[in-house]
Amino acid sequence: MTPAVYGVLFVFLAPVFGGLLAGVDRRVSARMQGRIGPPLLQPFYDLGKLLQKQARQVNPVVEPLLLGHVFFMAVSGVLLLSGTDLIFIAFVFALAALFLVLAAGSVNSPYSFAGAERELVVLLASEPFFILMMAAICKVTGASTYAGVLASPQLVAVQLPGVLLAFLLVATIKLRKSPFDISTSHHPHQELVSGLTTDMSGRMLAYVELAHWYESALLCAFMVLLFNWSVPLGLLAFAIAYALEVLVDNSTSRAKWQLVLRSTWAATLVFSGGNVLALFLLSR
Amino acid sequence: MPNPLKLPMIPRALRNLVSKPATRRYPFEIRPRFAGARGTIEFDVETCNYCMLCARRCPAAAITVSREERTWAIEQLTCIACGVCVDVCSKHSLSMSVNSRAVHLRSEVGPQGQRPGHEEWHKPAPAATDIPAVAGVPAPAASQGA
């Protein structure tokens, strides 16, 4: 198959993957709390309901912005799989997240606004890392595309253990997991009500959810980049990482944004930066 | 980021994950209530002598009794199941059952426009000879209706 076919497949399969992942997550979380939890397909039921429900638009600009959010999330996956330059992907990914911030910031609710500000903070915390990660992967494998990285004989994770560690930390933000679920939260008992999504209803919220599923699939694809020997190995690594995230989610409280910013920057600088620097020095 | 090895909740979360969930699968499995639990007020129309003490003592004013029309009515949606009416009833017409009260829908409006949850008993007047004399109770005012 050509890379373009993979890209098209991503558009259709990534939501299924992301939704199932969310379903498993909710069920496993419930079991960790001693409950039965919702059915496995619950995220799809939620999405279906949200699409059917009335959508109250506070500002007409919200819907195009959110559609842009979904679109660019999907596009970054498509571009990734169809062989675009990896560093470019990191920028498209950041752009997608920015659309959500703009959508949340364009409404008048103070909660939504505060959520948008926090999302901006975590964006600031996570994006430098992704760019660094992509650059490091390109450097290690000598390839600049997804297929190229997968074809490389080097196992990236062995070369970049620091980047892997930092990735796990940053993925906590991107997967919206405790302790770093500060801008929105999967369960709503936080000081910002529902943070970013406070003023979104009906299909608006469905877009956010859908984009999040694309995001999870994209993170999984990034994990495959780190474990580039084979796709099953990458998927396995992602499964283990996700299980760890769920466990930590259920064993910690929500951190404050200052800690999130500090720890991600520290991880980016110390783990990934140190890792890249070490490689650079060793290769001399 | 806190050290994941030092999070004290992790063993508990893992134990919960592998053990059976604590959930009672209501409404598919119904756990019997404890004996003596306060649930629903039950009324036996046969023994009631319409003394109206229950209606007077009810803190929530959920009971309406009309001696003239010989009706006894309770608003299940107002009743707080404190049990005072059961305590004061000299005829033991009232009892407390352990069953929870049923949920009512908006559509359940009575024939005279009574609110959902209105339950009413009516006992036809017996022949004049066997009306028991109720001493010391003033004649009731006009029926308060439902």
Next chain:
Amino acid sequence: MRRTTIPFGPQHPVLPEPLVLDLILEDEKVIDAIPTIGYIHRGLEMMVERVEYTEMGFVVERICGICSFMHGMGYCVSLESIMNVEVPERAGWLRLIWAEISRIQSHLLWLGLGADAFGFENLFMHCWRMREQILDIFEKTTGGRIIHSVNRIGGVKRDISDSELAAILVQLQELGEAFKTTARVFGTDPSIAHRLGGVGVLSMEDARAVDAVGPMARASGIATDTRLIGANFYDRIELEPVTETAGDCLARVVVRLREIDQSIDIVRQAIEKMPKGEGLPLENKPRGNPNGEVFTRLEQPRGEVLYYVKANGTKNLERFRARTPTFANIPAMIKLVKGCDLADVPNIILTIDPCISCTER
């Protein structure tokens, strides 16, 4: 800097209750907090004019669904002292036992809510799962999970058999053992320490200045506990107030953690000291109507509560008043909220264990 006003309540997921605070923020720093009240005010005290004093106890119980037992008890104790009714000994001990069990219930409930406020959902679920065992004890012995309706003027309505009391004690002690691991989570979890440690510090001087009561004052090092006045059989119990010195949110959590153990111990002492046997008198029914006035103090889970009852010889009381612990702690809360981060607001509000329903009645 940009100023925003965040309406915290009346409907807000952190608080089930309609506490209303207008938070004035500069970025995420709280500059000022303006409380508004009245969203839950029912006018309960005025109901003495419409409900006879014998039934008013059921109304008073519903001041608050968390410390319902103690409110009912406070009302009955007040009326008993107006009417000079002696409570039978076993009834008094039973009241004490129920009061302490409801303290455990309230603290477990609060620990769960507190955990939920700082985003620790699993801990919330865990505390509430433990709390269900206490509710089972209540339903078994009083007939109600939340509202117990066992207090009567002059005694209590129901007895607990001696064998059942022993079983309850065993159950409570097992719960206490199981609770130790939960307490360790609160005490040692680094993410909880990050959210609570050093947040909302109330010094001992400040606590005295704003008249904090209950666990709020005890966490700041003030050894105050209304149970020490010895009324309602507490004089026969060995009791040392639980104090912490740090005065921050974590200290307030720790005080409540330790009070759960303390309450289990009080129940044990009470069961040892109370008169045993079946069919002991439980209720001395008062005669006539009350006439006179009285102040009653009790230590509720949230702190000292004060009742004022004035009767005038009729079936209806002339005046009934309750000053609840949350009311006393609100000045402390407002003081702490000013200058904190927005993310700390739920923790500070919750560590005073607010009961708005008590406060506004």
Next chain:
Amino acid sequence: MSFFSRSPWILHYDGSSCNGCDIEVLACLTPLYDVERFGVLNTGNPKHADILLVTGSVNERNIEIVENLYRQMPDPKVVVAVGACACSGGIFARAYNIQGGIDKVIPVDVYVPGCAARPESIIDGVVQGIAALEAKRKKTA
């Protein structure tokens, strides 16, 4: 079974309740009852909610809050009154500041009696609320 009956999200508002029903509503979320089995989420945000659970009656002050919350919820929506106070004012119906049950302000679809309403009853009420939600969706669709 449509998506609505599988994914009812709840908004809980405490009118002038005594906390008794409130904590029982919260107890429904906890392990022993776990309403999430039915796909229920406690959203805490009117714009996400399908079912408005109100505990406690309306008074002079919160009457507009209840109306406002109801207005903010997108259609279709259902109101469940939990507890004697929300159904009819309960024991506080005679208090001077209480206007009566929630149905004085907004249309109530399901009444859950009890003081305090037991978690089992609340689950029953939610299940009935889901049926009402489904009926409303059919009507508008």
